[in-house]
Amino acid sequence: MSQEKKVSTSTPPSGAGGIVIINYGAGNIQSIMFAIERLGYTAVLSNDPDEIRAADKVIFPGVGEASYAMNMLRQSGLDSLIPTLTQPVLGICLGMQLMCHHSEEGDTTGLGIFDVNVYKYSNKVKVPQMGWNTIYNLKSDLFKGIAEKEYMYLVHSFYAPLCKETIATTDYELEYSSALENKNFFGTQFHPEKSGDVGEQILKNFLLLTSNF
Template structure:
């Protein structure tokens, strides 16, 4: 099986590669459209600022490639947010896979939302063997509101989508690669989708 991690200069790449290796999988790191299109599974990571990240995707032409992918795709953190219609961060137009606009947290709680928080309302095979109220690790100042594509939610001053799914696209706001054994279970579940 070929797993491609999209390389566009805005990723949490190493910890993701190590998590996959611990599960017995190798992944290629690529910005090449042909390699990404031919992979069995695609992971779209992201750390950083939405506007800068989208600029990098456009410069490489990946902004056109990603929404047309037909194999399972997993967006992580900023990767999930970029799959949405837009983000208030830098007034960024997203890739439009998920029909939701990413908002800035407006809460008296500390922002960014950093650390462990629970996920609940789990509604996908992505969460096989992951119990309700599992703690996952997050670092973010923006969030996707609850929509029909929400498959998990978290509360931090407001309830938001901690995971989204539409057709072959999945997104998680938290970092499964930094979320211990149950985070690795989610990565394993994603890799084994449709096997």
């Protein structure tokens, strides 16, 4: 594994308090909260549409099974809200997959933010892919200051293929999208909050994005 970069300790901007982590019953929330706190930011957990809509930045986490998670979003009406958000939004792991059109996991219709479907790995490889793997072909300000082929932590059995919105690539059985971007929406298949200093720098890059899309 390559040597991890140190995260800058510069003071967060004054608007950094407006970070909302969507709390819909299917998220890996605590580790994200701790990572944001280590960066010197403050975040709140919320499923309130008004609070989410008013946030400066929105983080959309996800762990578990896709159809269950989408049902949780529908019950709260968040499935209709999330695609309408205009501030920077970051989907993590299952959160990114739910932002795609469709997932083979549970034959789940997603939010349609990213123009790609999600597929299950074949039986030729061990699933889930669990552990560290590299990201490369980095194409976004999300990866400002991040070197090619840094190692990130992943846990997933389904993947989004390469597409026009791919901003990072990883190879496991085949090359797939380990990050996606469409206007103000970003997604990472990897867990930046569990990927050491490099992952925290990616989180910080997201929190420093402007809203001019």
